[in-house]
Amino acid sequence: MTKFPFIQPLLIALTLGLAPFTPEPHIVGKLRWISGGGAGMQAMDYFDLVLHGAPWLWLIFSLLKWGGKLQKKV
Numbered sequence: 001m002t003k004f005p006f007i008q009p010l011l012i013a014l015t016l017g018l019a020p021f022t023p024e025p026h027i028v029g030k031l032r033w034i035s036g037g038g039a040g041m042q043a044m045d046y047f048d049l050v051l052h053g054a055p056w057l058w059l060i061f062s063l064l065k066w067g068g069k070l071q072k073k074v
Contacts, residue, residue, distance in 0.1 A: 004066070005062055005065070005066055006059060006062040006063050006066050009055065009058045009059040009061075009062045010059055012055045012058070012059075013055040013056050013058070013059040016052070016055050017052055017053070017054075017055035017056050017059075018052075019052075026048070026052050027049070027052040027053060027056070030045065030048065030049040030052065031049075033045070034049070
């Protein structure tokens with residue numbers, strides 16, 4: 001078991017989760033669209049949000065799991 005199991009999810013979240021990088025990360029644009037009411041979003045847009053958001057959810061889960069193990073050791 002590695003000491004920092006969140007390294008792989010972090011790298012994937014920073015690459016696939018933020019791609020394409022210009023003019024702004026794709027997930028940021030989708031989240032802004034939803035926060036603005038999501039007018040005109042289609043099923044493909046929601047699916048795209050899930051695909052770009054999955055690496056971030058994996059990262060959050062890994063960090064929480066890693067943090068929980070740290071608290072149990074102390």
